[in-house]
Amino acid sequence: MRKTFEAVYENGVLRPLQSLALSNNQHVQVTITDLSGMSSDLAGYFEPEEWEASNRDEVSLEEVRHALSSIQGCLSDSVIASREERL
Numbered sequence: 069m070r071k072t073f074e075a076v077y078e079n080g081v082l083r084p085l086q087s088l089a090l091s092n093n094q095h096v097q098v099t100i101t102d103l104s105g106m107s108s109d110l111a112g113y114f115e116p117e118e119w120e121a122s123n124r125d126e127v128s129l130e131e132v133r134h135a136l137s138s139i140q141g142c143l144s145d146s147v148i149a150s151r152e153e154r155l
Contacts, residue, residue, distance in 0.1 A: 074103065
């Protein structure tokens, strides 16, 4: 099972902000992403694994320029269209 949820750290304990379908004393693996530094627009956009993988991306400036040159029209319109495709 894989589930992403928000939690609050209080008095040494992570408290989920929603009910979780877990058995009592069930062991799980937790990945922590600090949402306070992210805009709410980005917080749920990528999976934690995608954020981690992006830390290892080695993209050259030339590759970025090439990718951007293929965008026709307004960059913001392209970003919005890309987001709508993901939903």
